[in-house]
Amino acid sequence: xxxxxxxxxxxxxxxxxxxxxxxxxxxxxxxxxxxxxxxxxxxxxxxxxxxxxxxxxxxxxxxxxxxxxxxxxxxxxxxxxxxxxxxxxxxxxxxxxxxxxxxxxxxxxxxxxxxxxxxxxxxxxxxxxxxxxxxxxxxxxxxxxxxxxxxxxxxxxxxxxxxxxxxxxxxxxxxxxxxxxxxxxxx
Amino acid sequence: xxxxxxxxxxxxxxxxxxxxxxxxxxxxxxxxxxxxxxxxxxxxxxxxxxxxxxxxxxxxxxxxxxxxxxxxxxxxxxxxxxxxxxxxxxxxxxxxxxxxxxxxxxxxxxxxxxxxxxxxxxxxxxxxxxxxxxxxxxx
Numbered sequence: 001x002x003x004x005x006x007x008x009x010x011x012x013x014x015x016x017x018x019x020x021x022x023x024x025x026x027x028x029x030x031x032x033x034x035x036x037x038x039x040x041x042x043x044x045x046x047x048x049x050x051x052x053x054x055x056x057x058x059x060x061x062x063x064x065x066x067x068x069x070x071x072x073x074x075x076x077x078x079x080x081x082x083x084x085x086x087x088x089x090x091x092x093x094x095x096x097x098x099x100x101x102x103x104x105x106x107x108x109x110x111x112x113x114x115x116x117x118x119x120x121x122x123x124x125x126x127x128x129x130x131x132x133x134x135x136x137x138x139x140x141x142x143x144x145x146x147x148x149x150x151x152x153x154x155x156x157x158x159x160x161x162x163x164x165x166x167x168x169x170x171x172x173x174x175x176x177x178x179x180x181x182x183x184x185x186x187x
Numbered sequence: 188x189x190x191x192x193x194x195x196x197x198x199x200x201x202x203x204x205x206x207x208x209x210x211x212x213x214x215x216x217x218x219x220x221x222x223x224x225x226x227x228x229x230x231x232x233x234x235x236x237x238x239x240x241x242x243x244x245x246x247x248x249x250x251x252x253x254x255x256x257x258x259x260x261x262x263x264x265x266x267x268x269x270x271x272x273x274x275x276x277x278x279x280x281x282x283x284x285x286x287x288x289x290x291x292x293x294x295x296x297x298x299x300x301x302x303x304x305x306x307x308x309x310x311x312x313x314x315x316x317x318x319x320x321x322x323x324x325x326x
Contacts, residue, residue: 050220054212058228063313066235070320133298134291135217143222144298144305148281151301152266154224155308159263162312169323171252 005046013039024079026072034065047110051139191240198240205233213306217295223302227309235317243321255311255318262308269300 016036020029037060044053108115129141143151166172212219213226238246269281276285283297284290 051222051225054221054225055228058225058232059313062232063228063235063317066239066317067320070317074323132290133217133294135295135298137217137219139220140217140222140298140302141294144301145283145294148270148301151305152270152281155263155266155305158312159259159308162259162315165316165319169319171319171322
């Protein structure tokens with residue numbers, strides 16, 4: 001049963017991706033990429049990673065779709081016809097896809113407790129979270145306590161991204177004089 | 188968007204539940220799935236929905252730029268200061284154990300506080316980025 005759910009969601013994702021490649025109307029592409037994210041969130045729910053699904057649904061399907069639409073409002077809605085034939089990109093994609101599929105042959109079976117990735121620090125976290133922190137959610141304990149430094153770094157990255165957007169597009173720029181174009185810059 | 192009555196009513200109905208769910212994911216993150224990052228993006232998505240239907244100006248009345256900027260920096264500051272508090276109490280940076288009487292309570296309090304910082308920064312950054320894109324104009 002679960003396999004069929006997986007197959008149907010992944011099939012819909014593949015169809016969405018093909019539609020995204022074929023379409024020239026960028027607004028429709030943005031809508032479809034939001035649907036793609038929602039399908040990815042469903043896959044995460046099937047894999048019991050509900051917290052990742054929250055993030056994918058809220059950021060991938062919600063906020064980033066809105067940011068894309070905002071960008072389209074500032075630029076243009078119709079993609080230009082490519083000047084070159086799509087044969088070379090197709091070859092590159094086929095080779096990359098083949099290499100990735102070849103790589104999955106060595107990946108451990110999903111959920112295998114004997115996989116090498118499960119043998120290193122995971123047993124320590126699973127055994128000691130209850131003893132050290134007294135909370136049942138091991139993921140939270142790993143993120144906020146055992147690996148608190150990494151999470152601090154992540155928060156600083158998000159902070160930096162916000163500061164970057166404010167500096168590049170923020171309303172404080174409106175009072176600034178226009179930056180003169182470079183002498184080699186045409187139009 | 189004055190003419191879309193259904194959208195306006197549904198948004199108004201959904202919004203408290205989205206925000207409440209965001210708070211639940213934030214403060215229940217050590218028992219159920221979730222945590223600061225998830226809570227921050229859910230909270231921000233709620234406000235994005237509101238500003239889509241009711242306009243950016245209405246959303247910015249609730250959350251003015253100044254508050255968002257304070258949250259953006261405040262979250263990182265909370266996280267880093269929890270670490271510094273550990274240093275002052277004689278432990279390692281972000282060790283949490285000396286924050287309360289027992290190790291479990293200390294860990295619990297530390298995790299709660301840093302997750303609060305994460306949620307604050309993530310929600311503020313997401314909303315700041317959205318508002319900045321939505322109000323940007325070339326002049």
